[in-house]
Amino acid sequence: MKILVAVKRVIDYNVQVRVKEDGTGVVTDNVKMSTNPPDDNAIEEAVKIKESGKAKEIVAVTVGEEKAQETVRKALAVGADRGIHVKIDGIIEPLAVSKILQKIVDKEKPDLVFMGKQAIDDDCNQTGQMLGALLNWPQATFASKIEVKENSLEVTREVDEGLETIEVNTPAIVTCDLRLNEPRYASLPNIMKAKKKPIEQINASDLGVDTNSRIEVIKVEEPPKRKAGIKVANVEELVQKLKNEAKVI
Amino acid sequence: MSALLIAEHNNKELKPFTLNAITAASQIDEDLHVLVIGHNLDEVAKSISQIPNVKKVIQIDNEIYENYLAENFASAVIKNAENYSHIVCSANTFGKNLMPRIAALLDTSQISDIIKVISSDTFLRPIYAGNAFATVKSNDKKKCITIRPTSFDPAPTSGGSAEIVKVDAGEANSNIKFIKREEIKSDRPELGTARVVISGGRGMQSGENFKLITAVADKLNAAIGASRAAVDAGYITNDHQVGQTGKVVVPDLYIAVGISGAIQHLAGMKESKVIVAINKDGEAPIFSVADYGLEADLFEALPKFLEELNKLNTIQK
Numbered sequence: 224m225k226i227l228v229a230v231k232r233v234i235d236y237n238v239q240v241r242v243k244e245d246g247t248g249v250v251t252d253n254v255k256m257s258t259n260p261p262d263d264n265a266i267e268e269a270v271k272i273k274e275s276g277k278a279k280e281i282v283a284v285t286v287g288e289e290k291a292q293e294t295v296r297k298a299l300a301v302g303a304d305r306g307i308h309v310k311i312d313g314i315i316e317p318l319a320v321s322k323i324l325q326k327i328v329d330k331e332k333p334d335l336v337f338m339g340k341q342a343i344d345d346d347c348n349q350t351g352q353m354l355g356a357l358l359n360w361p362q363a364t365f366a367s368k369i370e371v372k373e374n375s376l377e378v379t380r381e382v383d384e385g386l387e388t389i390e391v392n393t394p395a396i397v398t399c400d401l402r403l404n405e406p407r408y409a410s411l412p413n414i415m416k417a418k419k420k421p422i423e424q425i426n427a428s429d430l431g432v433d434t435n436s437r438i439e440v441i442k443v444e445e446p447p448k449r450k451a452g453i454k455v456a457n458v459e460e461l462v463q464k465l466k467n468e469a470k471v472i
Numbered sequence: 473m474s475a476l477l478i479a480e481h482n483n484k485e486l487k488p489f490t491l492n493a494i495t496a497a498s499q500i501d502e503d504l505h506v507l508v509i510g511h512n513l514d515e516v517a518k519s520i521s522q523i524p525n526v527k528k529v530i531q532i533d534n535e536i537y538e539n540y541l542a543e544n545f546a547s548a549v550i551k552n553a554e555n556y557s558h559i560v561c562s563a564n565t566f567g568k569n570l571m572p573r574i575a576a577l578l579d580t581s582q583i584s585d586i587i588k589v590i591s592s593d594t595f596l597r598p599i600y601a602g603n604a605f606a607t608v609k610s611n612d613k614k615k616c617i618t619i620r621p622t623s624f625d626p627a628p629t630s631g632g633s634a635e636i637v638k639v640d641a642g643e644a645n646s647n648i649k650f651i652k653r654e655e656i657k658s659d660r661p662e663l664g665t666a667r668v669v670i671s672g673g674r675g676m677q678s679g680e681n682f683k684l685i686t687a688v689a690d691k692l693n694a695a696i697g698a699s700r701a702a703v704d705a706g707y708i709t710n711d712h713q714v715g716q717t718g719k720v721v722v723p724d725l726y727i728a729v730g731i732s733g734a735i736q737h738l739a740g741m742k743e744s745k746v747i748v749a750i751n752k753d754g755e756a757p758i759f760s761v762a763d764y765g766l767e768a769d770l771f772e773a774l775p776k777f778l779e780e781l782n783k784l785n786t787i788q789k
């Protein structure tokens with residue numbers, strides 16, 4: 224079995240994101256970037272499946288600017304076998320990413336595509352489902368448990384009501400939740416080894432897909448600030464305030 | 473043209489958030505039709521037809537839709553999408569799972585999780601866990617939009633009498649099979665719509681200790697929430713998680729207990745009307761959004777809180 228894992232480079236989740244003064248976006252210069260957190264879970268799951276002998280090859284793919292390669296390199300350091308970097312500058316919408324990934328799937332013919340459930344920059348939660356539709360593959364989104372069977376996967380999904388279990392035949396798309404597993408750290412020797420693993424570079428413009436933006440970002444602004452609250456001295460005061468001032472109890 | 477809203481339901485009743493999505497959808501286009509797909513749905517379709525904002529109900533009833541599989545739903549929506557400028561759904565796990573499949577098949581760039589309708593093509597949506605708000609304009613012919621339900625009021629449920637049209641089912645996808653659903657049932661108000669929410673975090677230390685939260689929740693008729701750390705640690709099930717990757721709640725009163733206030737948690741609750749934080753660390757970031765902060769050990773504060781609440785005899789349910 225072959226698993227393709229899509230990883231995105233985003234502002235690190237610990238960074239306090241700041242809006243640019245000109246309203247065109249958020250500040251990214253000199254800001255720490257990392258792999259989108261659930262994409263680490265996607266890689267980890269693929270590596271675990273390979274370690275259990277059920278997968279032969281893991282290919283990590285990213286779509287983005289030159290530096291996006293770092294996320295592929297990191298995936299190689301934790302166990303992916305080779306990488307693909309589809310080069311394209313600027314903001315690229317999930318629809319375009321999924322069309323690019325469709326081309327990569329056509330070329331690589333994986334049995335599974337693993338991705339994160341949501342990118343923490345755009346918070347779109349779209350790309351996996353879109354790729355599923357374009358390929359006409361079944362999708363198992365928000366996965367918190369995966370069991371690999373003969374020609375299918377049994378996947379537990381986190382939904383608003385609790386948990387849901389479905390079975391998807393391969394080839395299939397899985398989007399991963401953070402609770403799927405505990406991503407490992409790359410060891411120094413593995414980081415060194417990863418430097419020798421191949422990363423194929425492809426220009427998005429050579430893939431023949433329409434990557435033009437369909438959505439115009441008119442402005443990006445700070446959300447309204449909450450006005451500062453107070454500290455109360457004790458529980459009695461808290462209850463009095465809630466009752467007499469805020470009038471919520 | 474008109475807008476088409478995809479209803480969320482459990483084959484028996486409409487899910488309450490569909491009403492909020494209906495409000496948003498009718499702000500986009502007053503000629504709002506609702507597509508309801510499922511199995512043995514007559515009651516649900518009827519209840520939708522009574523919503524005054526709804527001009528027409530399209531019902532697709534077949535056993536292949538019993539478990540809301542996105543593969544089957546998406547092709548049913550596509551078959552009925554032709555005459556609509558907007559396809560709309562609420563941005564909970566149902567809509568998140570489904571809408572991008574529809575959007576890709578229509579070759580549309582979806583706009584997720586809008587919190588305001590500015591015009592029929594321009595919307596406000598939070599990005600970066602709500603640390604920025606983006607105003608975005610869709611240039612696609614057909615627009616696919618999901619709605620953050622807590623940002624819109626629910627539509628009234630009676631007074632309307634829209635016609636109900638039944639249409640044929642589409643094909644079933646044979647590559648996916650529903651196995652089971654473990655739905656956590658409770659008598660409490662739903663997290664998403666409760667007037668009061670009390671949430672526990674890692675500071676609770678154990679699932680057992682959540683009984684302190686439960687006791688207060690009982691008293692205030694509150695829903696129970698949790699941080700991701702509390703869910704990850706197994707103190708409580710995933711359906712309680714509030715935040716960027718959990719649920720968004722906007723209650724009148726949100727009480728955060730033993731929660732530090734990471735941005736990913738704030739993303740799910742900072743629009744609440746009144747926020748209370750109980751935390752023993754005076755520097756915890758949760759205090760920066762709290763209207764009333766109590767720096768205290770929760771194991772002393774919660775029992776005392778309950779005691780004080782019990783002294784009041786006027787708690788509104």
Ligand SMILES: Cc1cc2nc3c(=O)[nH]c(=O)nc-3n(C[C@H](O)[C@H](O)[C@H](O)COP(=O)(O)OP(=O)(O)OC[C@H]3O[C@@H](n4cnc5c(N)ncnc54)[C@H](O)[C@@H]3O)c2cc1C
Nearest residue numbers: 673674675699700701715716717718730731732737752770
């Ligand atoms: C991609 C991504 C998505 C995420 N999504 C979410 C999400 O949707 N929701 C979410 O909540 N988190 C989310 N997180 C996790 C988030 O970053 C934090 O790790 C998490 O919210 C921390 O939970 P916590 O506040 O309960 O735990 P901690 O940060 O460990 O805080 C525990 C708090 O309890 C206090 N405390 C301890 N003992 C006591 C006591 N006896 N009395 C009073 N106070 C006490 C401490 O002072 C501390 O402030 C996400 C993270 C990532 C990377």
Ligand SMILES: Nc1ncnc2c1ncn2[C@@H]1O[C@H](COP(=O)(O)O)[C@@H](O)[C@H]1O
Nearest residue numbers: 229230286338339341342347348349350
């Ligand atoms: N530019 C990209 N390159 C590689 N993978 C991506 C890219 N954008 C999105 N993805 C994948 O799609 C998932 C969901 O992203 P989104 O739909 O933007 O929330 C991410 O977790 C990634 O796995």
